[in-house]
Amino acid sequence: MKRLLCLVIAMLVSPVTYGQQGTLIVLNKSDHTASLIDVVTRKNVSTLPTGTAPHEVAVSADGKLAVVANYGTGQSPGNTLTLLNIAEKRKVKDINLGEYRRPHGIVWLAKQTIAVTTEANKALLLVNIDTGMILHAILTDQNTSHMVELALQSERAFVTNIGSGTTTVIDLKEKKWLTNIETGAGTEGIACSPDGKEIWVTNRAANTVSVIEVASLKVVATLESRSFPIRVKFTPNGKFALVSNAQSGEVGVFDVKERKEVRRLKMEFTPVVDADQRLFGNQFGKSPVPVGILIEPSGTFAFIANTQADIVTMVDLREWKIVDRLVAGKEPDGLGYSKLRVAE
Numbered sequence: 001m002k003r004l005l006c007l008v009i010a011m012l013v014s015p016v017t018y019g020q021q022g023t024l025i026v027l028n029k030s031d032h033t034a035s036l037i038d039v040v041t042r043k044n045v046s047t048l049p050t051g052t053a054p055h056e057v058a059v060s061a062d063g064k065l066a067v068v069a070n071y072g073t074g075q076s077p078g079n080t081l082t083l084l085n086i087a088e089k090r091k092v093k094d095i096n097l098g099e100y101r102r103p104h105g106i107v108w109l110a111k112q113t114i115a116v117t118t119e120a121n122k123a124l125l126l127v128n129i130d131t132g133m134i135l136h137a138i139l140t141d142q143n144t145s146h147m148v149e150l151a152l153q154s155e156r157a158f159v160t161n162i163g164s165g166t167t168t169v170i171d172l173k174e175k176k177w178l179t180n181i182e183t184g185a186g187t188e189g190i191a192c193s194p195d196g197k198e199i200w201v202t203n204r205a206a207n208t209v210s211v212i213e214v215a216s217l218k219v220v221a222t223l224e225s226r227s228f229p230i231r232v233k234f235t236p237n238g239k240f241a242l243v244s245n246a247q248s249g250e251v252g253v254f255d256v257k258e259r260k261e262v263r264r265l266k267m268e269f270t271p272v273v274d275a276d277q278r279l280f281g282n283q284f285g286k287s288p289v290p291v292g293i294l295i296e297p298s299g300t301f302a303f304i305a306n307t308q309a310d311i312v313t314m315v316d317l318r319e320w321k322i323v324d325r326l327v328a329g330k331e332p333d334g335l336g337y338s339k340l341r342v343a344e
Helices: 002-013
Strands: 023-028 033-038 043-049 054-059 065-073 076-085 090-096 103-108 113-118 123-128 134-139 145-151 156-161 166-171 176-182 187-192 198-203 208-213 218-224 229-234 240-245 250-255 260-266 290-295 301-306 311-316 321-326 332-338
Touching: 023 054, 033 054, 043 090, 054 103, 054 332, 065 090, 065 113, 065 332, 076 103, 103 145, 103 156, 113 145, 123 145, 134 176, 145 187, 156 198, 166 187, 176 218, 187 240, 198 229, 208 229, 218 260, 229 290, 240 260, 240 290, 250 290, 290 332, 301 332, 311 332
Parallel strands: 187 229
Antiparallel strands: 023 033, 023 332, 033 043, 054 065, 065 076, 065 103, 076 090, 103 113, 113 123, 123 134, 145 156, 156 166, 156 187, 166 176, 187 198, 198 208, 208 218, 229 240, 240 250, 250 260, 290 301, 301 311, 311 321
């Protein structure tokens, strides 16, 4: 009886009960590394080298591999991708993109193919990660082509263009540009709703979120989102969308059906002492500058990269409360998730 009671107590307090098992991948821009964090123990189990200033990451469907876009620094634009083997906790290789520079937004298309934006070239590349070959380069002809998202079941990619305030639509089947949609000043973050019907984009300079209908390629709603909205992610059930607001240090929570903000989560942290030497400098004062958002597959937790505070905030989406602070490296930004649990 005593052993049974101890077992029950252990099950109740075990971190496994808190949500999906797996590995959180955190890109550390200033360290030029990727941290692998065990979601169960919330500990950093491995740190892998990347190229210079990694910004975004895409993970294969089986969780074994991840591809990192190495953006580079101000005077030294990057032109490489780094392939990581998550299962084996090792760097596999770098992929040189040649003339294509400032790789940033990245998504996995097929078993061997990824799509990645290159800001300096105003293009979306399709790259074979096995051979390192650039299969196609599709021009957006827009300034600062930053993030990319796939529209489920439509064979289209949507690229946000910060400098042009637009979202470019690309036909992946025909490998060609379709149109540019006027969204708002500073269009940056992007996510597709779980049902595949809507694309939401954040317009950081306009302090708005644009809702694009995938079927018509029209903006059907514009939502207020104050304080420099920079990323957006949907909960798996499609009920809510989370928006990180860099200036205020908050994450806005939107009711998707009602299309309105229903709460704000304060990150409650302050910048590190050398924050003024980083990408955003002292642009946002005392804000920890939440940027990257990842919601793990069970929908129980969200992870928010506070890039100026060197902290990844863990939020319980059932209670809408901060439950932990995860430590990776310096200037965490892009986040990825592998369903594989990589233990120490």
